[in-house]
Amino acid sequence: MAQQGRYRILMAKAGLDGHDRGVKVVSRALRDAGMEVIYTGLHQTPEQVVRAAIDEDVDAVGLSLLSGAHMTIFPRILDLLRQEGGGDILLFGGGTIPEDDVLTLKQMGVAELFTPGASTVDIVDWVRAHVGRPTEASAGR
Amino acid sequence: MLKDRTLEDDYRQWKDSHPLHERDWKFTTLSGQPVAPLYTPLDLEPNEYTKEIGFPGEFPFTRGIYPSMYRGRLWTMRQFAGFGTAADTNRRFHYLLDNGMTGLSVAFDNPTLMGFDSDDPRSLGEVGRTGVAIDSLADMETLFHGIPLDRVSTSMTINAPAAVLLAMYVAVGEKQGVPSEKLTGTLQNDILKEYIAQKEWIYPPKAAVELVVDTIEYTMRHMPKYNPVSISGYHIREAGSTATQELAFTIADGMTYAEAAMARGLDVDAFAPRLSYFWNSHIDFFEEIGKFRAARRIWARLMKEKFGARDPRSWLMRFHTQTAGVSLTAQQPENNIVRTALEALAAVLGGTQSLHTNSMDEVLALPTEKAVEIALRTQQIIAYETEVVNTVDPLGGSYFVEAMTDRMEAGANDYFRRIEEIGGVLAGIDQGFFQREIAEAAFQYQAELERKEKIMVGVNDFVSDAPADIPILKIDPEVEREQIRRVRELKATRDNERVRATLEALTGAADRGENVMSYVLEAVRAYATVQEISDAMKAVLGTYREPAFV
Amino acid sequence: MATETPAGELVDRLLAGNRRAAGQVISRIEDESPDVESIMRGIFPHxxxxxxxxxxxxxxxxxxxxxxxxxxxxxxxxxxxxxxxxxxxxxxxxxxxxxxxxxxxxxxxxxxxxxxxxxxxxxxxxxxxxxxxxxxxxxxxxxxxxxxxxxxxxxxxxxxxxxxxxxxxxxxxxxxxxxxxxxxxxxxxxxxxxxxxxxxxxxxxxxxxxxxxxxxxxxxxxxxxxxxxxxxxxxxxxxxxxxxxxxxxxxxxxxGELENRRKLRLEAEILEIADRRLREQVLEPSTETEEFQQLLDRVVHRETDPYAVADRIVPRPGLGGV
CATH class of the missing domain: 3.40.50.300 (P-loop containing nucleotide triphosphate hydrolases)
Structure with a gap:
């Protein structure tokens, strides 16, 4: 008897900024929505984030970045995910990211970016709508 | 007594004869504390004025630390600035000084805050982004080029590598011919709140506190006009704490430094007058004013009664205030000017000694020159147009404000008891006590916003579809390449034998448990970099790893 | 939605050291996907x-x-x-x-x-x-x-x-x-x-x-x-x-304790697999018959007892084979 798959989301902070208020609030909201959240802590390199995403076989990576390094770190993580065969793992994120950078990053393949003021309800709904997995076991991959 | 009873009766009669006609709304402070419909003398202690309030410049300093407050001297308008290279920030400093700013405040980039050089792989993409990149004394010389350090006081927001930046400041003074005795300013150097909230650390907490004591001891001996620690609630609040948590956790940190310094044999009256505080001014006007007034009273009582300080200067809580970054919204960013103005007014009515007002665009990126100017003008309008500065503590005696002040103090005392029960601040950090309390408060506030029990204009109500249309300051990626080139060139051209020798001497001193400051200064003079100096101490002190609590 | 990678292919890739495949196989184990058995059989020899x-x-x-x-x-x-x-x-x-x-x-x-x-x-x-x-x-x-x-x-x-x-x-x-x-x-x-x-x-x-x-x-x-x-x-x-x-x-x-312990564990595992099959294939289906429900009612009314009914599903030792 197969058990329904469950959303598995990696929540990560990459780079050197220590602002973890947002990532913790979102992690708790995803948990309360019934998802499995793997939080990797502060100050991670893109390589560490991607290795964790692959080993943990998550459906999506949520990256929080308030350091201004978004134009460096998001593309690097996208590249590494593809290199490691995880191109189908969704990358979304949040932080202080100017509008035109949001557009550029989305064109590169970042699935969604939440800027200050986004509600956790919106984020949970977005994950439910865009992560393909849970309708059937291991589906969509 | 008889009179009080009469008032009580009158109050009850008033209440009974006027049924409540209230909106369906939770009347609570920003921190979630209930607020009564009306405050009267019944909310105050018997003898409230003599016991709790008193006169400005006198114990317990509820009304202010100086007798004449802003009639004597206005607060220092100190705008935090830093971005790009040292040369970029130097230009911004000159601009601000030319526009009437009265003190400098340096923001460092993330690599500097974490003790990494710009050419370290971990610094990738972050050089000069959210502050200025400083790798060595050479950058520091550029940063203060044309700024006489004997005439301008400088605040530096630096913590884990604070000893290194302090040494660099001393070395720049030397180059300008200004002896360290004449240097004025403030080093943030509050490492405890890093583990609790801001999360920019290098060494484990215990060793890091000893390093703070090294700087306290050094400035006591060599920099009598300099404030070695600015005990900071600002970041604790930004991380999502309540006002009471900000107040309690920060003062608990302050007590920890005082205890550590005394454990080293330093006389409390020799260092306590140089300790200062740094508070957040959030959007709940009266809660904040109550917090500032309670903070002064709590510290005065602690220093006098718990720490046995006899010099009245040790009892004074001098503090800097910054308006709340988290209260700003990316939506309709012009509204942030109004928020900042109200928060700044609360700080002034709370009796701050210096003030930073946020720029309206800081939630989007680093502030533009225009936005910084409006922020500075906001302070000038409060100082020179509103006339609120004409009398000391104008809200003193307001039933609500005094009740709020009392409540803040009681709330902080409750936390002090809990912190003591778990074994003090270091044990609390180790057990994740503070981290969990803050994460919980942040989560509760977010839930209140989403239930619309709290409103943020433009975010969860009064929303507008019009896109934000204000200019954004972007850091040219060339900055990072330029800074990397600069530090590599330095490493290739300096006297590397001297660097090696000074770093070795530093590691040795750390290993012997000596005060490292003079060794750090030697390494700085030899143009050793922030990372090299940090690594030389890491070899002995170890590296902190986060016990994460979600 | 992309089609699921066949179990055999995933096993081959993980045996070749591919972490992505290993991560995905573990997810199928966690999800209790129907192909876990064939995956585990493919892995076991290694x-x-x-x-x-x-x-x-x-x-x-x-x-x-x-x-x-x-x-x-x-x-x-x-x-x-x-x-x-x-x-x-x-x-x-x-x-x-x-x-x-x-x-x-x-x-x-x-x-x-x-x-x-x-x-x-x-x-x-x-x-x-x-x-x-x-x-x-x-x-x-x-x-x-x-x-x-x-x-x-x-x-x-x-x-x-x-x-x-x-x-x-x-x-x-x-x-x-x-x-x-x-x-x-x-x-x-x-x-x-x-x-x-x-x-x-x-x-x-x-x-x-x-x-x-x-x-x-x-x-x-x-x-x-x-x-x-x-x-x-x-x-x-x-x-x-x-x-x-x-x-x-x-x-x-x-x-010799290592071999002994591992052997005991494998024995327990075989029994566990057999136990689950017995439950799924024999025990649980036997409760779904009308006859069983009637017998259950009789147990409720104390006309017969649970042991007698169990005998009909798994005969008592000495009463002959299953």
């Missing part, structure tokens, strides 16, 4: 090489930090390590924040380390089965040591610890219930005791308490569990822990 170490103990003892430091020590000897971090914490929503991994993140840039977090989820086949199969996946991938971290409470947790060749029980002094927590059944399966946070003033008392508990045991042990003191956050004592672990392994190998 297992039996990893040495499995269980790290268990009450919350707050510092298990994750011990695991993190142990990884460092073991990696220094060049061995590749798999880690299964089991975190059974689930609030009412069924969601979970798996945070054990945070303390081990520095090893995430090391290809010789594979870390997998596992929540409780309410696995129908049991958390223990999922953890056991995950260990086999890492074993088949060629990880020479597999560390399994669990909180030493609850039946499935005990079962997971029981899967390990060596079980290290981590406690910390000054936790109030530190030694108390040991008594809850896990004492007997501990091969090594670790007193972490040994710089605590009460550390020696905790060591003495454990000695006392061991002395009071009635059944004699062939292997006397050593007590190792560690201060994991300061990298102290982990080398010693690894030496003791290897000594225990040598003891198991020399005494």
């Amino acid at each position: 297992t039996g090489n990893a040495y499995v170490v269980g790290i268990t103990g009450p919350p707050g003892a510092g298990k994750s930090t011990v695991v993190d430091e142990l990884i460092r020590v073991i990696r220094a000897s060049g061995k590749r390590i798999g880690v299964v971090a089991v975190d059974p914490n689930s609030p009412f929503s069924g969601g979970a924040i798996l945070g054990d991994r945070i303390r081990m993140m520095r090893h995430s840039s090391d290809t010789g380390v594979f870390i997998r977090s596992m929540g409780a989820r309410g696995h129908l086949g049991g958390l223990a089965l999922a953890a056991r199969n995950t260990i086999l996946v890492l074993d088949a991938m060629g990880f020479e040591v597999v560390l399994v971290e669990t909180v030493g409470v609850g039946q499935s947790e005990l079962e997971i610890a029981g899967t390990a060749d060596t079980v290290a029980l981590v406690v910390a002094p000054g936790m109030g219930d530190g030694v108390q927590a040991i008594k809850a059944g896990i004492m007997e399966i501990a091969d090594i005791f670790v007193v972490n946070k040994a710089d605590h003033p009460q550390a020696n008392k905790t060591v003495a308490d454990i000695r006392d508990l061991l002395r009071m045991e009635i059944a004699p042990r062939a292997w006397t569990p050593p007590i190792v003191k560690t201060v994991a956050i300061r990298n102290e004592g982990l080398e010693d822990l690894w030496i003791r672990t290897r000594q225990h392994r040598q003891y198991l190998e020399r005494s």
